[in-house]
Amino acid sequence: MKNLFERTRINGITLPNRLVRSATWERMASPDGSMTDRLFKVYEDLAKGGVGLIITGYAFVMKDEQPNPGMMGIYDDRFIEQYRSLTEMSHRHGSPIVLQIAYGGTQTKHRPEERTIWSPSGVPEMATGVAGREMTREDISTLVRAFGDAGRRAKEAGFDGVQIHGAHGYFLSQFLNPYHNRRTDEYGGPIENRSRIVMEVLEEIRRRVGEDFPVMIKINSRDYVENGATFEDCLYVCRELSRRGIDAIEISGGILAAGQKAYFARPGINTPEKEAYFAEDAARIAEEIDTPVILVGGLRSPEVMEKLLNETKIEYFALSRPFLTEPALVKRWESGDREKAECVSCNQCRTEEGNYCTVHQKKT
Numbered sequence: 001m002k003n004l005f006e007r008t009r010i011n012g013i014t015l016p017n018r019l020v021r022s023a024t025w026e027r028m029a030s031p032d033g034s035m036t037d038r039l040f041k042v043y044e045d046l047a048k049g050g051v052g053l054i055i056t057g058y059a060f061v062m063k064d065e066q067p068n069p070g071m072m073g074i075y076d077d078r079f080i081e082q083y084r085s086l087t088e089m090s091h092r093h094g095s096p097i098v099l100q101i102a103y104g105g106t107q108t109k110h111r112p113e114e115r116t117i118w119s120p121s122g123v124p125e126m127a128t129g130v131a132g133r134e135m136t137r138e139d140i141s142t143l144v145r146a147f148g149d150a151g152r153r154a155k156e157a158g159f160d161g162v163q164i165h166g167a168h169g170y171f172l173s174q175f176l177n178p179y180h181n182r183r184t185d186e187y188g189g190p191i192e193n194r195s196r197i198v199m200e201v202l203e204e205i206r207r208r209v210g211e212d213f214p215v216m217i218k219i220n221s222r223d224y225v226e227n228g229a230t231f232e233d234c235l236y237v238c239r240e241l242s243r244r245g246i247d248a249i250e251i252s253g254g255i256l257a258a259g260q261k262a263y264f265a266r267p268g269i270n271t272p273e274k275e276a277y278f279a280e281d282a283a284r285i286a287e288e289i290d291t292p293v294i295l296v297g298g299l300r301s302p303e304v305m306e307k308l309l310n311e312t313k314i315e316y317f318a319l320s321r322p323f324l325t326e327p328a329l330v331k332r333w334e335s336g337d338r339e340k341a342e343c344v345s346c347n348q349c350r351t352e353e354g355n356y357c358t359v360h361q362k363k364t
């Protein structure tokens with residue numbers, strides 16, 4: 001029997017348990033993306049809480065390209081020094097920490113008129129209506145290089161790896177989505193072409209960080225919208241990424257336009273049956289590839305996760321909202337109190353003063 005609290009390795013890094021903090025934008029960085037004391041404290045609490053692998057909130061790889069305010073930045077070498085204290089702190093407490101890196105794209109309501117936003121084909125985003133500017137091949141090369149630079153900076157800052165944000169309707173997942181990607185060049189059309197940019201991003205990061213540095217991705221099992229990316233698309237991309245040496249794949253799903261019920265952070269997860277809403281797709285993918293699969297989405301009870309761990313090939317379990325409520329959740333479960341997470345999945349955690357659990361906590 002496998003259990004949640006065994007030590008495992010992903011490309012050289014040791015994870016003290018199989019519980020992962022899924023990337024969570026905290027809205028606590030300064031406007032230019034710099035660390036703040038408040039943000040540092042969020043990570044300190046998670047690391048003290050015994051999280052097996054911390055994935056940071058999404059960090060923007062190009063200056064001024066934040067789909068949301070208060071995101072962390074990684075678009076300049078000056079971030080290396082400030083993240084060094086973050087990674088050192090996390091390591092002191094025994095938690096490996098990975099930086100999630102992202103280009104936002106048109107699924108944004110954050111000052112879209114003030115910046116140039118790239119998109120695959122310049123069509124209005126399904127939920128926000130923001131169209132963006134169709135990218136030239138040169139723009140694509142510039143962005144791929146920016147992801148590579150971000151990977152190199154993350155390594156120099158002492159992170160244990162990077163996770164490419166390829167999910168949730170943000171930029172890279174728009175390339176996989178036929179509604180958003182109507183290109184007629186080698187980046188559009190069949191999934192082999194729609195996923196080309198994702199492969200280029202992986203290869204560029206790998207070229208910059210070497211073989212021994214974990215490079216992971218978060219990806220949608222499907223978009224849950226008409227003319228969106230399908231499960232078959234996802235399976236193709238996962239197989240191809242696995243063949244090209246990605247170190248772990250986190251399976252999520254849904255985009256903003258899919259609506260709350262098919263969304264990546266679904267509300268009202270209050271029974272074991274409602275938990276793990278991407279498990280079926282993730283289990284099928286885990287059957288098909290040799291790369292470790294991380295499941296995310298509505299995981300709340302140790303029993304549900306342990307069952308999946310033993311009955312499927314899913315290896316890791318990532319949680320987001322429950323750690324806003326209980327940063328020490330892993331320690332609690334490990335100490336023998338196996339009561340499910342207190343998070344009630346009410347989605348009241350996004351506020352203008354930062355993203356935190358407004359039900360259980362006062363603003364920090």
Ligand SMILES: Cc1cc2nc3c(=O)[nH]c(=O)nc-3n(C[C@H](O)[C@H](O)[C@H](O)COP(=O)(O)O)c2cc1C
Pocket residue numbers: 022023024025026056057058100165167168218252264265266296297298299318319320321322349350355
């Ligand atoms: C406040 C908030 C911020 C989030 N920020 C990110 C992010 O930066 N990157 C990302 O990939 N997913 C992000 N997500 C999605 C979560 O990582 C996760 O996929 C989703 O919430 C489902 O997991 P849960 O049921 O454990 O919350 C965010 C979710 C919430 C609620």
